Amino acid sequence: MRQGLPTRGLTRLLVTALLTVSFGVVAQPDAERGNSERFDCRDLAEHDAPETAPDWLEQSLWASHCYEFRARAVRIGADGVRSLALSHDVVEGAEREVARFLDGPPVVFERRGRIGRLSWAEGEAPVPASPAGITDHLDGLYRLRLSGEERLANRTAIRLDIEPLDDLRYGHRFWLDTATALPLKHILLDEQGRVVETFQITELHQPQLHQGEIGLDRRRDPPEDPWHAVWLPEGFIPQPVETRSSRHADDIGHRVYSDGLATLSLFVEPVEGSDQLIPGMHRLGISHAAVRHRELGGRTRQVVVMGELPPGVLLRVADSVEWRDGAEGSMP
Structure with a gap:
């Protein structure tokens, strides 16, 4: 190698x-203005608290689109330890996400877009938004289970373990904020169960649920x-x-x-x-x-x-x- x-x-x-x-x-890049399909983030406030592992995962996927926040994080991988500043906003129905490395080479990643689809369109068949379709799609590929609560970034988090059912993909551990379902920590595990990368929020500044809608990408x-x-x-x-x-x-x-x-x-x-x-x-x-x-x-x-x-x-x-x-x- x-x-x-x-x-x-x-x-x-x-x-x-x-x-x-x-x-x-x-x-996804910004969709055409003519696309009328949208998700109302205010609906998340009406959802019952998740109880099962798949419910927590889906809630977290939606939360990652709908919460506006500023955060500091640390990433530990094969290339060393890097600290980052993160931000996520929703402007005129589209997301803006920025990750800025605070040490080492000055690298900034920025994404603007809308909620993606699970797959390409095939005829008139429905194409669900990614958060709604991912959880069902993982069935038979991974085993999901909850593993108790911990304290991270001065917040209460529930741990979600996602174990692959074959040796063709890596495993995941997520720690999800119990108040918002935003991921506070993520560990990636290789096929031997060794830690490949750790990503952890160290400060999460007043996340606020977007009081409006986000557009879905077009078919x-x-x-x-x-x-x-x-x-x-x-x-x-x-x-x-x-x-x-x-x-x-x-x-x-x-x-x-x-x-x-x-x-x-x-x-x-x-x-x-x-x-x-x-x-x-x-x-x-x-x-x-x-x-x-x-x-x-x-x-x-x-x-x-x-x-x-x-x-x-x-x-x-x-x-x-x-x-x-x-x-x-x-x-x-």
Whole structure:
């Protein structure tokens, strides 16, 4: 396994992936104003207190969209300890989320968007909002259970353990604020049960429930890619995320897949020039990137699969990518 700093090309792909997804829930750019579907955050105040583990998870997912707050946090991973300033606001029916690293290189991630959908649209079938669909989708993939209360960030939190039912994904432990259901702490565990990353809120400043609505992303039709992954871990489905970006060229294909908690990004691009990656496995903080050079569509292409998943899973996905019969040799 190759360790150390990624190459320039891998850094570019990592930035694209980070700007596309946030905390395991697919981030969406602002939807068209004509989309009338909305969620009223004031409804959360009327919900009965969660009793089961799945109820706590769903309440937390909605809370993460609907509470406005400022917070300080610490992140502990393979790249060391970093402190962050976090903020979340709702402005004119859209969310604005900012994470600013307070030590080390000055890095800021910002996301503006609306509540995402669970999947691409298929005909007239309903496409639920992510928080409503994720909990049901996790059934059969993870075991959820509550493990008592603790005190974190001067608040009472209930612990939610999420254990994978196979060795194709990582486990999670969440500590959820009992007053708001906002996550105060998250531990990511690898397939051997070892801690990969710890993320913890140290100060949560007066979270306030947004007194209004947040728009849902529009229904999106799936794109016509000339390539596809023949194998994905059970439960991973394509995410309805707009991945075309000025950050990379038109001949770079990028798709996102998720099981509701774990997310992987898949990139396909021609191998040309000096900006290419060494095939093999690369370590990127708590994530891994599997790189393959494959003959696809009549030319050599670089396949990169990134995510917080076991390295063998990422390699298997990369090795399974095939060009569709009859597809043109260039990207759409």
